[in-house]
Amino acid sequence: MKPTPLLLQGQNYLFRSPPKTLDFQEQVHRMGMVDEGDGSPVPCVLVLARSADMEMNELSIALAERGIRMARIDADRCVDLPLTVYTDAPLVELDRWLLRPLLVWRRHFELSALPVEPGTLAGAYAVDQWGAVANWLATRNDWAHVNPTRSTAHLDRLTQLSDAASFGLTVPRTTVTTRPGRTRPGGAHCIVKTSGRHLLEPRPGVQHGLFPRPLETSRSSDAPESAPVIVQQYLPSETELRVFVVGGRCIAYQVDKLDPAQLWVDPDAVRVTPTTVPDRVAAKLLALARYWRVEVAAFDLLVTSKDHVFLEVNVNCDWRWFEHRAEDTLVSDAVHEWVAERFKELLGAGKGR
Protein backbone atom coordinates (compact mmCIF):
# COMPACT_ATOMS: atom_id res chain seq x y z
CA MET A 1 0.00 0.00 0.00
CA LYS A 2 1.32 3.44 -0.93
CA PRO A 3 2.01 5.71 2.02
CA THR A 4 -0.02 8.89 2.44
CA PRO A 5 1.82 11.86 0.90
CA LEU A 6 3.83 13.74 3.50
CA LEU A 7 1.81 16.94 3.23
CA LEU A 8 -1.48 15.10 3.69
CA GLN A 9 -0.40 13.36 6.87
CA GLY A 10 -2.04 14.71 10.02
CA GLN A 11 -3.75 17.55 8.17
CA ASN A 12 -7.09 17.89 9.90
CA TYR A 13 -8.10 21.28 8.62
CA LEU A 14 -11.33 20.97 6.68
CA PHE A 15 -13.62 23.81 5.76
CA ARG A 16 -17.04 23.57 4.17
CA SER A 17 -17.99 26.46 1.94
CA PRO A 18 -21.66 26.20 0.95
CA PRO A 19 -22.68 27.93 -2.30
CA LYS A 20 -24.84 30.58 -0.67
CA THR A 21 -25.43 34.09 -2.00
CA LEU A 22 -23.71 36.50 0.37
CA ASP A 23 -23.16 39.32 -2.10
CA PHE A 24 -25.11 42.39 -1.02
CA GLN A 25 -25.47 43.93 -4.46
CA GLU A 26 -26.62 40.68 -6.03
CA GLN A 27 -29.17 40.32 -3.26
CA VAL A 28 -30.70 43.80 -3.55
CA HIS A 29 -30.78 43.66 -7.34
CA ARG A 30 -32.40 40.22 -7.36
CA MET A 31 -35.04 41.45 -4.93
CA GLY A 32 -35.79 44.39 -7.23
CA MET A 33 -34.97 46.92 -4.52
CA VAL A 34 -32.67 49.12 -6.62
CA ASP A 35 -33.68 51.75 -9.17
CA GLU A 36 -33.04 49.98 -12.48
CA GLY A 37 -32.09 52.98 -14.65
CA ASP A 38 -33.03 53.43 -18.31
CA GLY A 39 -31.74 50.10 -19.61
CA SER A 40 -28.38 51.45 -20.75
CA PRO A 41 -25.35 49.30 -19.90
CA VAL A 42 -24.30 49.98 -16.34
CA PRO A 43 -20.56 50.45 -15.77
CA CYS A 44 -19.44 48.01 -13.10
CA VAL A 45 -16.68 46.15 -11.33
CA LEU A 46 -16.89 42.47 -12.30
CA VAL A 47 -15.63 39.96 -9.76
CA LEU A 48 -15.00 36.28 -10.47
CA ALA A 49 -14.72 34.55 -7.13
CA ARG A 50 -16.68 32.12 -4.95
CA SER A 51 -19.60 32.71 -2.60
CA ALA A 52 -17.58 32.52 0.60
CA ASP A 53 -14.98 35.07 -0.51
CA MET A 54 -15.77 37.44 2.36
CA GLU A 55 -13.24 40.00 1.15
CA MET A 56 -15.28 40.34 -2.05
CA ASN A 57 -18.57 40.30 -0.13
CA GLU A 58 -17.32 43.27 1.88
CA LEU A 59 -16.14 44.96 -1.30
CA SER A 60 -19.67 44.64 -2.68
CA ILE A 61 -21.07 46.59 0.28
CA ALA A 62 -18.27 49.16 0.22
CA LEU A 63 -18.78 49.85 -3.48
CA ALA A 64 -22.56 50.06 -2.97
CA GLU A 65 -21.93 52.76 -0.35
CA ARG A 66 -20.08 54.67 -3.07
CA GLY A 67 -22.80 54.06 -5.67
CA ILE A 68 -20.59 51.74 -7.74
CA ARG A 69 -22.18 48.65 -9.26
CA MET A 70 -20.37 45.38 -8.65
CA ALA A 71 -21.41 42.16 -10.36
CA ARG A 72 -20.34 38.69 -9.48
CA ILE A 73 -19.69 35.34 -11.12
CA ASP A 74 -18.94 32.74 -8.46
CA ALA A 75 -17.35 29.40 -9.34
CA ASP A 76 -19.58 27.54 -6.90
CA ARG A 77 -22.78 29.10 -8.27
CA CYS A 78 -22.06 29.56 -11.97
CA VAL A 79 -23.59 26.35 -13.30
CA ASP A 80 -26.88 27.39 -15.01
CA LEU A 81 -26.10 31.10 -14.60
CA PRO A 82 -27.91 33.21 -17.23
CA LEU A 83 -24.91 34.88 -18.91
CA THR A 84 -24.10 36.32 -22.32
CA VAL A 85 -20.75 37.96 -22.98
CA TYR A 86 -20.49 40.01 -26.13
CA THR A 87 -17.28 39.75 -28.10
CA ASP A 88 -17.75 42.79 -30.35
CA ALA A 89 -18.60 45.11 -27.46
CA PRO A 90 -17.29 45.10 -23.90
CA LEU A 91 -20.68 44.18 -22.50
CA VAL A 92 -22.10 41.41 -20.35
CA GLU A 93 -25.68 40.40 -19.87
CA LEU A 94 -25.83 38.83 -16.46
CA ASP A 95 -29.28 37.55 -15.56
CA ARG A 96 -31.48 40.51 -16.56
CA TRP A 97 -28.82 43.20 -16.24
CA LEU A 98 -26.80 44.68 -19.06
CA LEU A 99 -23.40 45.61 -17.67
CA ARG A 100 -20.23 47.21 -18.91
CA PRO A 101 -17.34 45.94 -16.79
CA LEU A 102 -14.59 48.52 -16.45
CA LEU A 103 -12.51 46.63 -13.94
CA VAL A 104 -12.35 42.83 -13.56
CA TRP A 105 -10.97 40.99 -10.55
CA ARG A 106 -10.55 37.24 -10.62
CA ARG A 107 -9.66 35.58 -7.32
CA HIS A 108 -10.65 32.22 -5.87
CA PHE A 109 -12.58 31.33 -9.04
CA GLU A 110 -11.37 27.74 -8.71
CA LEU A 111 -12.75 25.20 -11.15
CA SER A 112 -12.67 22.58 -8.39
CA ALA A 113 -15.52 24.51 -6.74
CA LEU A 114 -17.93 23.96 -9.64
CA PRO A 115 -20.83 21.86 -8.36
CA VAL A 116 -20.69 19.12 -10.98
CA GLU A 117 -20.82 15.35 -10.76
CA PRO A 118 -17.18 14.23 -10.66
CA GLY A 119 -16.06 11.68 -13.24
CA THR A 120 -18.92 12.42 -15.67
CA LEU A 121 -18.78 13.77 -19.19
CA ALA A 122 -21.33 16.47 -18.37
CA GLY A 123 -19.28 17.54 -15.36
CA ALA A 124 -16.01 17.64 -17.31
CA TYR A 125 -17.79 19.62 -20.04
CA ALA A 126 -19.07 22.32 -17.64
CA VAL A 127 -15.67 22.63 -15.95
CA ASP A 128 -13.85 22.93 -19.27
CA GLN A 129 -16.25 25.53 -20.70
CA TRP A 130 -16.19 27.65 -17.56
CA GLY A 131 -12.42 27.38 -17.33
CA ALA A 132 -11.95 28.67 -20.87
CA VAL A 133 -14.46 31.50 -20.51
CA ALA A 134 -13.19 32.58 -17.06
CA ASN A 135 -9.64 32.75 -18.46
CA TRP A 136 -10.85 34.89 -21.33
CA LEU A 137 -12.88 37.21 -19.07
CA ALA A 138 -9.84 37.65 -16.86
CA THR A 139 -7.58 38.63 -19.74
CA ARG A 140 -9.77 40.66 -22.14
CA ASN A 141 -7.85 43.64 -23.42
CA ASP A 142 -10.83 45.99 -23.51
CA TRP A 143 -11.28 45.72 -19.72
CA ALA A 144 -8.88 46.72 -16.97
CA HIS A 145 -7.91 44.08 -14.43
CA VAL A 146 -6.86 43.88 -10.80
CA ASN A 147 -3.79 41.61 -10.55
CA PRO A 148 -4.02 40.78 -14.27
CA THR A 149 -4.04 37.03 -14.87
CA ARG A 150 -1.70 37.51 -17.82
CA SER A 151 0.99 38.54 -15.34
CA THR A 152 0.08 36.43 -12.32
CA ALA A 153 -0.91 33.09 -13.87
CA HIS A 154 2.68 31.85 -13.78
CA LEU A 155 3.65 33.35 -10.45
CA ASP A 156 4.21 30.03 -8.70
CA ARG A 157 6.10 29.77 -5.42
CA LEU A 158 9.40 28.86 -7.07
CA THR A 159 9.28 31.73 -9.55
CA GLN A 160 8.46 34.04 -6.65
CA LEU A 161 11.61 32.95 -4.83
CA SER A 162 13.95 33.49 -7.77
CA ASP A 163 12.36 36.86 -8.59
CA ALA A 164 12.58 37.99 -4.95
CA ALA A 165 16.25 36.99 -4.83
CA SER A 166 16.92 38.94 -8.02
CA PHE A 167 15.43 42.03 -6.34
CA GLY A 168 17.90 41.68 -3.48
CA LEU A 169 15.70 39.94 -0.93
CA THR A 170 17.09 37.07 1.10
CA VAL A 171 15.30 33.77 0.44
CA PRO A 172 15.65 30.42 2.22
CA ARG A 173 17.60 27.70 0.45
CA THR A 174 15.01 25.61 -1.32
CA THR A 175 14.64 22.30 -3.13
CA VAL A 176 11.72 20.79 -4.99
CA THR A 177 11.67 17.05 -4.63
CA THR A 178 9.70 13.83 -4.49
CA ARG A 179 12.35 12.54 -2.05
CA PRO A 180 12.08 14.86 0.95
CA GLY A 181 13.68 12.26 3.20
CA ARG A 182 16.99 12.71 1.38
CA THR A 183 16.99 16.46 1.02
CA ARG A 184 18.18 19.00 3.58
CA PRO A 185 18.87 22.37 1.92
CA GLY A 186 20.80 24.63 4.26
CA GLY A 187 21.12 22.19 7.16
CA ALA A 188 19.37 19.51 9.17
CA HIS A 189 16.24 21.48 10.05
CA CYS A 190 13.85 22.03 7.17
CA ILE A 191 10.23 22.93 6.42
CA VAL A 192 8.07 21.09 3.90
CA LYS A 193 5.45 23.10 2.06
CA THR A 194 3.13 22.81 -0.87
CA SER A 195 4.31 23.92 -4.28
CA GLY A 196 0.66 24.50 -5.18
CA ARG A 197 -2.35 25.84 -3.31
CA HIS A 198 -2.82 25.97 0.46
CA LEU A 199 -6.34 24.57 0.16
CA LEU A 200 -7.30 21.53 -1.90
CA GLU A 201 -10.91 20.93 -2.93
CA PRO A 202 -11.34 17.28 -3.93
CA ARG A 203 -15.12 17.70 -3.79
CA PRO A 204 -16.87 21.01 -4.51
CA GLY A 205 -17.31 22.96 -1.29
CA VAL A 206 -15.01 20.81 0.83
CA GLN A 207 -11.60 22.37 1.29
CA HIS A 208 -8.66 20.60 2.90
CA GLY A 209 -5.68 22.54 4.22
CA LEU A 210 -2.09 21.85 3.24
CA PHE A 211 0.11 23.52 5.79
CA PRO A 212 3.86 23.97 5.95
CA ARG A 213 5.33 21.60 8.49
CA PRO A 214 8.72 20.77 9.92
CA LEU A 215 10.46 17.94 8.11
CA GLU A 216 11.10 15.27 10.70
CA THR A 217 14.83 14.97 11.17
CA SER A 218 14.47 11.20 11.57
CA ARG A 219 12.82 10.88 8.18
CA SER A 220 15.16 9.14 5.80
CA SER A 221 12.78 7.08 3.68
CA ASP A 222 13.84 6.82 0.09
CA ALA A 223 10.34 6.06 -1.20
CA PRO A 224 9.42 8.84 -3.64
CA GLU A 225 6.36 10.95 -2.86
CA SER A 226 3.50 10.88 -5.36
CA ALA A 227 4.17 14.54 -6.21
CA PRO A 228 7.04 16.98 -5.65
CA VAL A 229 6.98 19.21 -2.58
CA ILE A 230 9.05 22.19 -1.53
CA VAL A 231 11.70 21.49 1.10
CA GLN A 232 13.06 24.70 2.52
CA GLN A 233 15.81 25.65 4.93
CA TYR A 234 14.44 26.36 8.43
CA LEU A 235 15.60 29.79 9.60
CA PRO A 236 15.23 30.66 13.28
CA SER A 237 13.29 33.91 13.42
CA GLU A 238 12.22 36.56 15.88
CA THR A 239 8.83 36.95 14.27
CA GLU A 240 6.96 36.86 10.97
CA LEU A 241 5.43 39.65 8.95
CA ARG A 242 2.51 39.74 6.59
CA VAL A 243 2.80 42.79 4.40
CA PHE A 244 -0.13 43.74 2.22
CA VAL A 245 0.64 45.81 -0.81
CA VAL A 246 -2.39 47.80 -1.96
CA GLY A 247 -1.94 50.09 -4.93
CA GLY A 248 1.64 51.07 -4.07
CA ARG A 249 1.19 51.23 -0.30
CA CYS A 250 2.44 48.75 2.34
CA ILE A 251 0.30 47.73 5.32
CA ALA A 252 2.11 45.37 7.67
CA TYR A 253 1.17 43.04 10.49
CA GLN A 254 3.45 41.20 12.85
CA VAL A 255 2.36 37.57 13.20
CA ASP A 256 3.52 35.66 16.26
CA LYS A 257 2.87 31.95 16.33
CA LEU A 258 4.45 28.81 17.70
CA ASP A 259 4.48 26.76 14.50
CA PRO A 260 3.52 27.28 10.86
CA ALA A 261 0.29 25.28 11.02
CA GLN A 262 -1.12 27.32 13.89
CA LEU A 263 -2.49 29.87 11.41
CA TRP A 264 -5.02 27.27 10.35
CA VAL A 265 -5.46 24.83 13.22
CA ASP A 266 -5.36 27.17 16.20
CA PRO A 267 -5.93 30.70 14.86
CA ASP A 268 -6.98 32.11 18.23
CA ALA A 269 -3.50 31.41 19.57
CA VAL A 270 -1.89 33.53 16.85
CA ARG A 271 -1.10 37.11 17.80
CA VAL A 272 -1.44 39.70 15.04
CA THR A 273 -0.42 43.30 15.60
CA PRO A 274 -0.08 46.23 13.20
CA THR A 275 3.51 47.18 12.53
CA THR A 276 5.72 48.86 9.96
CA VAL A 277 8.46 47.58 7.67
CA PRO A 278 11.79 49.33 7.17
CA ASP A 279 11.78 51.62 4.13
CA ARG A 280 14.47 49.59 2.35
CA VAL A 281 12.34 46.40 2.66
CA ALA A 282 9.13 48.18 1.65
CA ALA A 283 10.90 49.59 -1.43
CA LYS A 284 11.89 46.08 -2.54
CA LEU A 285 8.39 44.70 -2.00
CA LEU A 286 6.83 47.55 -3.96
CA ALA A 287 9.36 47.08 -6.75
CA LEU A 288 8.51 43.37 -6.90
CA ALA A 289 4.78 44.15 -6.95
CA ARG A 290 5.33 46.50 -9.88
CA TYR A 291 7.46 43.90 -11.67
CA TRP A 292 4.73 41.27 -11.20
CA ARG A 293 2.03 43.85 -12.05
CA VAL A 294 0.05 43.09 -8.92
CA GLU A 295 -1.92 45.83 -7.22
CA VAL A 296 -3.21 43.83 -4.24
CA ALA A 297 -1.02 41.11 -2.76
CA ALA A 298 0.31 39.77 0.52
CA PHE A 299 3.96 39.09 1.24
CA ASP A 300 5.06 36.70 3.99
CA LEU A 301 8.43 37.56 5.49
CA LEU A 302 10.52 36.09 8.28
CA VAL A 303 12.33 38.52 10.55
CA THR A 304 15.65 37.00 11.59
CA SER A 305 18.31 38.60 13.75
CA LYS A 306 20.03 39.88 10.61
CA ASP A 307 17.49 40.28 7.90
CA HIS A 308 14.00 40.13 6.44
CA VAL A 309 13.60 36.86 4.54
CA PHE A 310 11.08 36.48 1.71
CA LEU A 311 8.91 33.37 2.04
CA GLU A 312 6.10 33.83 -0.47
CA VAL A 313 3.61 36.22 -2.00
CA ASN A 314 -0.11 35.47 -2.24
CA VAL A 315 -2.02 37.21 -4.98
CA ASN A 316 -5.42 35.86 -3.90
CA CYS A 317 -4.75 36.99 -0.38
CA ASP A 318 -7.15 37.14 2.52
CA TRP A 319 -6.88 40.17 4.77
CA ARG A 320 -9.96 39.89 6.98
CA TRP A 321 -8.37 37.04 8.95
CA PHE A 322 -5.51 39.38 9.91
CA GLU A 323 -7.74 42.39 10.47
CA HIS A 324 -10.03 40.43 12.76
CA ARG A 325 -7.09 39.50 14.96
CA ALA A 326 -5.51 42.94 14.84
CA GLU A 327 -8.94 44.54 15.43
CA ASP A 328 -8.64 46.99 12.57
CA THR A 329 -9.81 47.41 8.96
CA LEU A 330 -6.72 49.01 7.45
CA VAL A 331 -6.40 46.69 4.45
CA SER A 332 -10.13 46.55 3.71
CA ASP A 333 -10.30 50.35 3.77
CA ALA A 334 -7.28 50.62 1.47
CA VAL A 335 -8.58 48.00 -0.98
CA HIS A 336 -12.08 49.52 -1.13
CA GLU A 337 -10.67 52.97 -1.70
CA TRP A 338 -8.19 51.78 -4.30
CA VAL A 339 -10.84 49.87 -6.30
CA ALA A 340 -13.27 52.79 -6.14
CA GLU A 341 -10.59 55.25 -7.28
CA ARG A 342 -9.46 52.98 -10.11
CA PHE A 343 -13.07 52.56 -11.22
CA LYS A 344 -13.63 56.33 -11.25
CA GLU A 345 -10.39 56.82 -13.16
CA LEU A 346 -11.54 54.35 -15.85
CA LEU A 347 -15.00 55.91 -15.94
CA GLY A 348 -13.45 59.37 -16.30
CA ALA A 349 -11.24 58.12 -19.13
CA GLY A 350 -14.38 57.31 -21.09
CA LYS A 351 -14.20 53.55 -20.64
CA GLY A 352 -17.79 53.54 -19.36
CA ARG A 353 -19.31 54.80 -22.60
Add this chain to the structure above:
Amino acid sequence: MSLEELAAQLRRGEIEDRALAEYAAEYVTAGKCFRSKKDD
Protein backbone atom coordinates in the same frame (compact mmCIF):
# COMPACT_ATOMS: atom_id res chain seq x y z
CA MET B 1 -34.09 53.08 -3.71
CA SER B 2 -30.45 53.77 -4.56
CA LEU B 3 -27.57 51.41 -3.86
CA GLU B 4 -26.06 53.98 -1.52
CA GLU B 5 -29.24 54.23 0.56
CA LEU B 6 -29.60 50.46 0.83
CA ALA B 7 -25.96 50.03 1.82
CA ALA B 8 -26.29 52.78 4.41
CA GLN B 9 -29.34 51.00 5.87
CA LEU B 10 -27.32 47.80 6.10
CA ARG B 11 -24.39 49.51 7.82
CA ARG B 12 -26.70 51.21 10.32
CA GLY B 13 -28.56 47.95 10.96
CA GLU B 14 -31.82 49.69 10.15
CA ILE B 15 -33.18 47.52 7.35
CA GLU B 16 -36.89 47.87 6.79
CA ASP B 17 -37.37 45.11 4.23
CA ARG B 18 -37.85 41.70 5.83
CA ALA B 19 -36.09 39.65 3.14
CA LEU B 20 -33.10 41.97 3.23
CA ALA B 21 -33.03 41.79 7.02
CA GLU B 22 -32.86 37.99 6.74
CA TYR B 23 -29.95 38.33 4.32
CA ALA B 24 -28.21 40.73 6.71
CA ALA B 25 -28.59 38.22 9.57
CA GLU B 26 -27.16 35.43 7.39
CA TYR B 27 -24.30 37.68 6.38
CA VAL B 28 -23.38 38.34 9.99
CA THR B 29 -23.47 34.60 10.75
CA ALA B 30 -21.31 33.81 7.71
CA GLY B 31 -18.85 36.53 8.71
CA LYS B 32 -18.41 34.92 12.14
CA CYS B 33 -18.08 31.45 10.62
CA PHE B 34 -15.46 32.51 8.05
CA ARG B 35 -13.38 34.41 10.59
CA SER B 36 -11.45 31.25 11.31
CA LYS B 37 -10.96 30.36 7.66
CA LYS B 38 -7.40 30.92 6.56
CA ASP B 39 -6.82 30.79 2.86
CA ASP B 40 -3.90 32.53 1.20
